[in-house]
Amino acid sequence: MAELTAVVGIGQTKYDAKRLDLSMPGLLREAAERALADAGCGWEDIDAVIIGKAPDLFEGVMMPELFLNDAIGGAYKPMLRVHTAGSVGGSTGIVAASMVQSGVHDRVLCVAYEKQSESNATWALSIAVPFSLATVAGAGGFFAPLVRGYMRRSGAPEDTGIRVAVKDRQNALKNPLAHLHLEDISFDMVASSPMLWDPIRYLETCPSSDGACAMVMEKESLASQRSGKVAWVHATEMKSEPTMFSGRDQVMPQASLDNAASLYKKAGITKPREELDCAEIYVPFSWFEPMWMEGMLITEPNEGWKMTYEGATALDGDFPVNMSGGVLSSNPIGASGLIRFAEAALQVRGMAEAHQVDGAKRALGHAYGGGSQYFSTWIVGSEKP
């Protein structure tokens, strides 16, 4: 029943620790203008605007989409603001796609962003709320025990995370937009970096970044007329579960497994490792690469680390993961999910330049958030599904 939908324009800012050259409206506009230029569209060609970002406390503006809307051509148009924790970037892409898939709009613009330099995310995540236990640990403190749990149950070698961190930073050197460009990245450099939240070292964590990512999507009858390459949306899925309850598997959440199974079913995929050419996965801490290889049913339980170890997830491996450098190299939190979705689309359009996977035809974009409880994913392809 759903209308076929394609990504026809992608725009990203340069990601950096502090984009002091731009206000928030300027940041969004830089990404949106590039997406429109890629799509060959003007502001007047956009029917609706979808804005996504992580918690408002990150910049200290309540519902900032209201003051940002006109900077990205949203004046006197429908505008929605999506917020689903760390998965929000992915959810923003999915909501934008649904506006076209439903037949409600012909062409939409979505923009997701974070300007972390204007506040302090660890503070914003650590506020003591009455009658609740305050962990004051930020995200790293929350996820470190889950990583330890994974190491214990899988028996993965202790240096698996280091290998992921090196690989993603090497990929980032091929992506001029990436925040971190660590020219001399090496195993020893990561291994000797300070332990922040045991077992997560400093160089196994994501940076805090300013940045925005934008996409233009349109319906089949418009996208089919284009001479340039587009990325067809084959399937989207979102799943959520509560943060904590007795018996919840926080290391390998059911919502992740259910999301993967439903996504592949919709896309007609039975052997994801063979049928997908590459994947951009939300890996804010290095160990989440092997964890989500299992959580996305790409490999067997407790064997995700083997993909890292065998080099399967490297840019020249049989299942490249995080070709862009991933969240470990650029992390404007609210945009991070949409960047994953955008990289998947760039790959199947053959536009990823130095970090292009040769001949990529079908790619996975993935985001997660909250306490490993929100999942949003999509599969895009160079051909219509």
Place this chain on the structure above:
Amino acid sequence: MREVAVVGFTQSPSVRREPDRNEVEVLIPVIHALREQTGLSSADFDFICSGSSDYLAGQSFAFVSGLDAVGAWPPVCESHVEMDGAWALYEAWVKIQMGYADVALVYGFGKPSMGDLPLTMALQLDPYSVMPLWPDAISIAGLQARHCLESGSMSERDMAERAVRDRAHAKDNVNAQVKGDFTVDGILADPYLANPLRKHDCAPISDGASAVILAAGDRASELCDRPAWIRGIEHVCEPMDLGVRDLGRSRSTEIAAEKAGVRSDKVDVAELSAPFTHQEILVERALGLGDSTTINPSGGALAGNPIMAVGLSRIGECATRIWSGGADRTVAHATSGPCLQQNLVCVLEGS
């Protein structure tokens, strides 16, 4: 387009302060009552969408705990907007249109009593040039009201008449917060709160939650004897900057109303979530409502204003009047942002 209807609606009472319950505890009985009303359980919801604001709760990811009220296990297909629940309903309606879902749960909740709401709302304004001045929400609305009065398009008496009407209607609404018999002259004798706004020109500060169930086609008819069919739902956002907008009219409501087809037939009932009396007049005009329409039979936002749920509740209030046969065609309105910046219009019909 698929035929989609509102088939369930519940709400908490609007109260000035929920002293003993957190947001989830306010929400739980609302969701529970909705399940009883429709006989549905979590497994029946193909999609769930909610609306809330982190800044009301004073913490990041405040909506996450809302999942505990839903009972999201096994895992659910779910999304959230940092907007009034009316926009969450819009997203759910879109998901039904694309065939992703047949039955959807929508909820909105807010507990502004934990902070100083008019000052909290100042954080919505341009953070570089306006917000540092800390203009509170009532003063910002007062600027708009002054503009409307100076232009001669309405009088303070017109505004007071809306307060009298809405609070009188609210006497029949057990969930309303401000209700009773007031007189225009009595209100006009009150002192100004933020000139030219008096206390009665302002919606109360309310804690509360509401929830709605949407269903498509035959499923809606199974769940409800007389479903409230959504025949038009549109929303439009203006620029925020007060200097670039005509504050004497609600242009975005006009555009949304036109696209939703409000004027294509008579409107029996309209429920408006304008939080100030002068804004209620602007919305009435933008929707083109006349004497044949009963406006705010529940009392509207002026009788109870659970921010982030109040717009969703207007859709629910309209639906209940269709279900009962008391109305055949209704219009619900939701708003967000300073001075009616963003507006949503939903047309519901009984046949």
